[in-house]
Amino acid sequence: MTWTLTNDVATFLAAAGASLAARPVEHTVALTVTERLRCAGPHHYGGGDPVLGWWRRADGAVAGTVLRTPPHPALLNAVPAKAVGPLADALGSGQDLDAVNADRDTAALLAARLPGYRTEQEQRLYRLGPARPPSPAPGGRARAATPADRALLVEWVRGFAEETGQSKSSAEWLVDEGTERGALTLWENGGAPVALAGRSRMLAGTVRVTLVYTPPGLRGRGYAAAVTDEAGRAAREAGATEVVLFADLANPTSNGVYLRIGYEPVADRLLLRRNA
Numbered sequence: 001m002t003w004t005l006t007n008d009v010a011t012f013l014a015a016a017g018a019s020l021a022a023r024p025v026e027h028t029v030a031l032t033v034t035e036r037l038r039c040a041g042p043h044h045y046g047g048g049d050p051v052l053g054w055w056r057r058a059d060g061a062v063a064g065t066v067l068r069t070p071p072h073p074a075l076l077n078a079v080p081a082k083a084v085g086p087l088a089d090a091l092g093s094g095q096d097l098d099a100v101n102a103d104r105d106t107a108a109l110l111a112a113r114l115p116g117y118r119t120e121q122e123q124r125l126y127r128l129g130p131a132r133p134p135s136p137a138p139g140g141r142a143r144a145a146t147p148a149d150r151a152l153l154v155e156w157v158r159g160f161a162e163e164t165g166q167s168k169s170s171a172e173w174l175v176d177e178g179t180e181r182g183a184l185t186l187w188e189n190g191g192a193p194v195a196l197a198g199r200s201r202m203l204a205g206t207v208r209v210t211l212v213y214t215p216p217g218l219r220g221r222g223y224a225a226a227v228t229d230e231a232g233r234a235a236r237e238a239g240a241t242e243v244v245l246f247a248d249l250a251n252p253t254s255n256g257v258y259l260r261i262g263y264e265p266v267a268d269r270l271l272l273r274r275n276a
Contacts, residue, residue, distance in 0.1 A: 012052035024204035073099035126263035138222035140189030195223035
């Protein structure tokens with residue numbers, strides 16, 4: 001039973017890719033991150049070299065992974081309790097471990113092993129069950145974003161990043177890539193865009209709804225529910241067997257919206273950050 005760490009995504013996927021794909025709902029972010037590294041190269045997320053690792057049980061099966069793509073938090077998935085200590089030792093020697101994203105139980109074990117970390121954010125992972133379109137439905141209709149929407153989309157994606165504590169540096173890339181795939185959905189009312197939702201690439205039959213954003217002055221009118229529902233419908237129409245999304249538990253409004261339109265809780269994840 002040991003951790004193996006590498007900087008090479010092909011090596012990581014050869015060892016751990018099947019274990020990620022076997023549980024695509026829980027591993028949705030890890031699947032997306034490794035796909036981007038595979039397609040765009042090791043420095044897609046930043047200048048530092050990525051660190052990717054997997055834990056093998058005594059029978060040789062992979063039972064836990066870690067992805068570190070500087071400057072983003074280390075992402076832990078399905079790490080057994082007995083593997084947390086060895087992982088802390090492996091990452092704590094020679095690796096900059098400013099922040100960690102892990103399920104609630106793993107985060108608690110890691111925080112006990114590495115004192116000096118605080119919980120910065122709690123997120124809930126949801127999966128879409130039987131869809132329940134918002135009722136009453138808001139006025140307007142959905143449409144796919146086009147290159148003509150680029151300036152507005154970049155502004156909104158930056159607004160989303162600011163509100164969720166993410167980097168704004170990828171806003172233009174996210175808009176261009178999402179528009180090219182037809183994966184950015186706008187809700188319009190009166191001919192003007194009022195809300196946005198995006199979709200990740202389908203991996204292992206799973207699509208993640210992302211970038212759900214309504215400008216502050218247009219909130220409380222049901223637009224977020226409508227555009228999120230439309231994004232989930234489009235994902236299923238494209239063949240997704242699972243549709244998932246994350247919500248900040250500090251935002252009861254968004255969590256309530258997702259529950260009302262058919263999303264079901266799966267698991268909670270914590271973002272731990274080392275005290276300055």
